[in-house]
Amino acid sequence: MSVFVSGANGFIAQHILAQLLAKDYNVIAAVRSQEKADGLLKNFDNPNLQCVIVPDITKLEAFDDAFKNNGSKIKYVIHAASPVTDHTDNFERDILIPAVNGTKAILNSIKKYASKNVERFIQTSSLAALTTVQDYANPKLSFNEKSWSTYTWESCQGSMFDAYSGSKKFAEQEVWKFAEENRDTIKFSITTVNPAFVFGPQVFDNEVKSKLNVTCQIVNDMIHLPIGATDFSLNPLYCVHVEDVAKAHVQALDDPTLVGKRLLMSNGLANRQDMLNIAHDDFPILNGNVAVGTPSNGFIGKPLPVATLDNTDTKQLLGFQFKSLNDMFDDLIRQVLKHEGKI
Ligand code: NDP
Structure with a gap:
């Protein structure tokens, strides 16, 4: 079947x-x-x-x-x-x-x-x-x-x-x-x-294009921001x-x-500055080549600025550990940077 x-x-x-x-x-x-x-x-x-x-x-x-x-x-x-x-x-x-x-x-x-x-x-x-x-x-x-x-x-x-x-x-x-x-x-x-x-990553490396699916493109845009750029949404996602x-x-x-x-x-809340902070921390090749934004504008660790999402029941029902924010962004960024021959 x-x-x-x-x-x-x-x-x-x-x-x-x-x-x-x-x-x-x-x-x-x-x-x-x-x-x-x-x-x-x-x-x-x-x-x-x-x-x-x-x-x-x-x-x-x-x-x-x-x-x-x-x-x-x-x-x-x-x-x-x-x-x-x-x-x-x-x-x-x-x-x-x-x-x-x-x-x-x-x-x-x-x-x-x-x-x-x-x-x-x-x-x-x-x-x-x-x-x-x-x-x-x-x-x-x-x-x-x-x-x-x-x-x-x-x-x-x-x-x-x-x-x-x-x-x-x-x-x-x-x-x-x-x-x-x-x-x-x-x-x-x-x-x-x-x-x-x-x-996260595309299943196949050959699916990585200069423009990705709508959500992954958010991260893709951040890791291609020109030096000095600070003008982006800080809406937590x-x-x-x-x-x-x-x-x-x-x-x-x-x-x-x-x-x-x-x-x-869901397994966490991050804004675009957090994505940029994680990208710079985990991929040193980006330092000096991509905007840093304003690192202190990252949301992680600050009081909740949006409605609370309570998915305790879902996590209990599924019974597996959800992957971290770092995993989500790193897996995606690593694949893009590999595709571009930067790592
Ligand atoms: P993709 O754009 O990668 O996938 C969408 C899929 O739907 C594609 O196969 C697309 O076909 C097909 N599709 C879209 N519009 C039509 C249409 N008019 N007629 C026929 N097929 C259509 O997006 P995701 O993988 O991100 O999304 C998949 C599902 O997950 C959707 O239902 C989306 O709403 C849901 N979702 C996504 C989230 C996200 O953050 N990405 C969050 C929550 C839910 P084609 O490639 O030919 O356009």
Whole structure:
């Protein structure tokens, strides 16, 4: 039996694929084009990996062919495809609708073609589903695995990050609603993985480009800041290592204690100055070549300037030690500097 993974060429999903294949799962990986399929198949070079092309997840029948052709062999589904972008001014078209329709589409295809054998459905949701940008910035508030942001479809369209956050909330709500409405016809149970900002290396060194996926690009920008630059956001970000996020997805396939849970994944808070401080401490090659910013503006060790994230339950349920902030940034920076021939 196989695991179906959507958005399989994405930053997080490739780590999921790597961990699934290392555990000898058969994987059916959905990507948008043959070119992306060829890239994955070449890099992984593993007979247990097969690719299917799902070009447009905004169409409610998007996954029908994939499930019509493969449904009988799929036991687990991981839905990771969703827009993560830093350049659009059409939030509904490019963020909200693909996130929500993609989720509806994959659930409906399972119901039509694989309802007898799919046992687990894992949705890659987000910390962004739990709180608004405004509430996140309020140190008097706290949130945990039970929280939901107060965004409405209309109120989330003020900025790109609001829209992204809304898209994660509405897409995740589709999952829980579907389970409730189809209790008698489906047999799968659900877990959502709700990561904070995800950092770490790409699975394959040849995936390192001058521009990385949106979150890793934050660190990539910092380690290329020209000497003297001090003009960057000091907004603190809750952070988690990509390998821990992938591990939670894989654990959720067969760990009965994770059924019906939302896994809130974060292991610390850092701002861009902290990233720069860690980079200079751990990679001396950067000293004298990259801005130092204002080291004392780092957040680590200071009183919490934003809402408290309480993920005690998630950590207890998963039972493994999350990787540190230094691991997240160092693993990413080391790979980029190696790619650039600097170390
Ligand atoms: P990536 O951009 O690397 O991966 C996103 C994946 O979704 C890609 O495979 C992409 O395909 C696919 N996708 C995006 N939009 C569409 C669309 N309109 N139609 C079809 N496929 C689409 O991002 P991440 O790996 O970071 O994100 C993966 C998941 O994790 C997403 O659901 C994201 O919301 C969630 N997440 C990410 C966090 C982070 O910090 N990175 C934090 C919390 C949650 P293509 O490559 O063809 O564009």
